[in-house]
Amino acid sequence: MIKFNIPPCTGKETEYIAQAIADHKICGDGRFTEKCNKWIEGHTRTQKALLTTSCTHATEMAALLCDIQPGDEVIMPSYTFVSTANAFVLHGASIVFVDIRPDTLNIDETLIEAAVTPRTKAIVPVHYAGISCEMDKIMEIAKKYNLKVIEDAAQGVMSEYKGRPLGTIGDFGCFSFHETKNYSSGEGGCLLIRDKEMIEKAEIIREKGTNRSKFFRGQVDKYTWVSAGSSYLPSELNAAYLYAQLEQAQIIYDDRMRSWELYYKYLSPLKEKGALSLPVVPDGCKHNAHMFYIKAADLKERTALIEYLRKLDICTVFHYIPLHSAPAGSQYGRFCGEDIYTTKESERLLRLPMYYGLKQEDVRFVCEKIIEFYQ
Numbered sequence: 001m002i003k004f005n006i007p008p009c010t011g012k013e014t015e016y017i018a019q020a021i022a023d024h025k026i027c028g029d030g031r032f033t034e035k036c037n038k039w040i041e042g043h044t045r046t047q048k049a050l051l052t053t054s055c056t057h058a059t060e061m062a063a064l065l066c067d068i069q070p071g072d073e074v075i076m077p078s079y080t081f082v083s084t085a086n087a088f089v090l091h092g093a094s095i096v097f098v099d100i101r102p103d104t105l106n107i108d109e110t111l112i113e114a115a116v117t118p119r120t121k122a123i124v125p126v127h128y129a130g131i132s133c134e135m136d137k138i139m140e141i142a143k144k145y146n147l148k149v150i151e152d153a154a155q156g157v158m159s160e161y162k163g164r165p166l167g168t169i170g171d172f173g174c175f176s177f178h179e180t181k182n183y184s185s186g187e188g189g190c191l192l193i194r195d196k197e198m199i200e201k202a203e204i205i206r207e208k209g210t211n212r213s214k215f216f217r218g219q220v221d222k223y224t225w226v227s228a229g230s231s232y233l234p235s236e237l238n239a240a241y242l243y244a245q246l247e248q249a250q251i252i253y254d255d256r257m258r259s260w261e262l263y264y265k266y267l268s269p270l271k272e273k274g275a276l277s278l279p280v281v282p283d284g285c286k287h288n289a290h291m292f293y294i295k296a297a298d299l300k301e302r303t304a305l306i307e308y309l310r311k312l313d314i315c316t317v318f319h320y321i322p323l324h325s326a327p328a329g330s331q332y333g334r335f336c337g338e339d340i341y342t343t344k345e346s347e348r349l350l351r352l353p354m355y356y357g358l359k360q361e362d363v364r365f366v367c368e369k370i371i372e373f374y375q
């Protein structure tokens with residue numbers, strides 16, 4: 001059986017978790033959390049990185065930091081995970097969905113301006129498959145209308161746009177360390193903060209609305225409740241697991257990239273014949289091999305292909321049901337303009353097995369079977 005995903009484990013995870021236990025420090029913000037934050041800050045060159053319990057929670061923190069209020073509108077693609085929208089819906093925002101580009105499946109930057117209204121507060125670009133949205137254009141619109149930009153970079157750890165790490169271009173960036181992502185702590189995430197002024201507020205929101213972080217740094221002599229907040233910090237056990245992987249980040253990256261390139265090479269003849277579509281990486285984007293997907297002709301062909309591969313013990317998956325067509329999507333949001341690509345492309349997309357340690361012969365086998373299917 002070729003699985004779709006196997007959570008990454010590079011070797012030192014158990015040792016680091018054992019160290020956290022031996023240190024008698026297993027709650028949040030111990031030395032492993034600090035190591036992870038520093039590693040992320042160093043590699044992304046961002047002002048501040050704060051480990052969180054998930055990307056969902058990092059996005060919720062960003063919504064709080066942007067002071068999202070009932071009635072505010074937030075622009076995002078409909079082709080994304082529910083958390084992208086939920087983080088804002090929880091604060092009473094109404095979601096304005098914009099169509100995606102057929103090449104990258106990212107929000108179509110040329111349609112965003114038409115979706116802006118006097119109530120618009122933020123734009124949330126989702127870097128699908130770790131391939132960047134057109135950030136120059138998005139930042140230009142945000143500047144023109146004074147909007148916040150929160151990058152959903154859940155899939156974009158180690159990816160870049162014109163040399164800038166994803167998650168560091170907008171006001172806030174959100175990473176995921178869920179077990180299905182490139183680097184993992186089981187459940188986990190990180191909030192990246194671009195502007196210094198937001199750091200203290202973010203630390204307070206993350207620590208139950210208290211100034212505990214300042215207290216630990218010796219900047220105040222007692223800690224107290226200073227604003228609304230929640231508990232967004234992961235345990236040291238999660239951070240210890242994650243740190244083992246961050247240390248090996250380049251090895252994981254190279255391994256995934258090798259699989260990605262092999263898929264691309266083996267499936268290119270089918271693409272040349274026009275049988276299926278392969279991912280597109282625009283100029284200026286450095287991706288991270290988060291996923292390898294193909295696009296079949298339509299829903300019927302995709303369903304047949306999934307079944308064909310399943311019988312050969314090859315697991316493939318698809319996503320997302322476009323949010324605007326989900327029950328909560330019509331309740332909390334509206335689609336702006338015409339849905340030309342969102343539904344159509346989502347019905348064609350199929351994700352192939354991709355994980356750290358995937359064997360080259362397995363990639364070859366999957367490709368051979370796809371080629372057979374199309375014969």
Ligand SMILES: *Cc1c(COP(=O)(O)O)cnc(C)c1O
Nearest residue numbers: 054055056081083154176177178
């Ligand atoms: C995985 C994912 C999330 C959610 O991440 P969690 O860490 O599970 O909360 C959000 N957005 C996108 C695009 C994702 O792929």
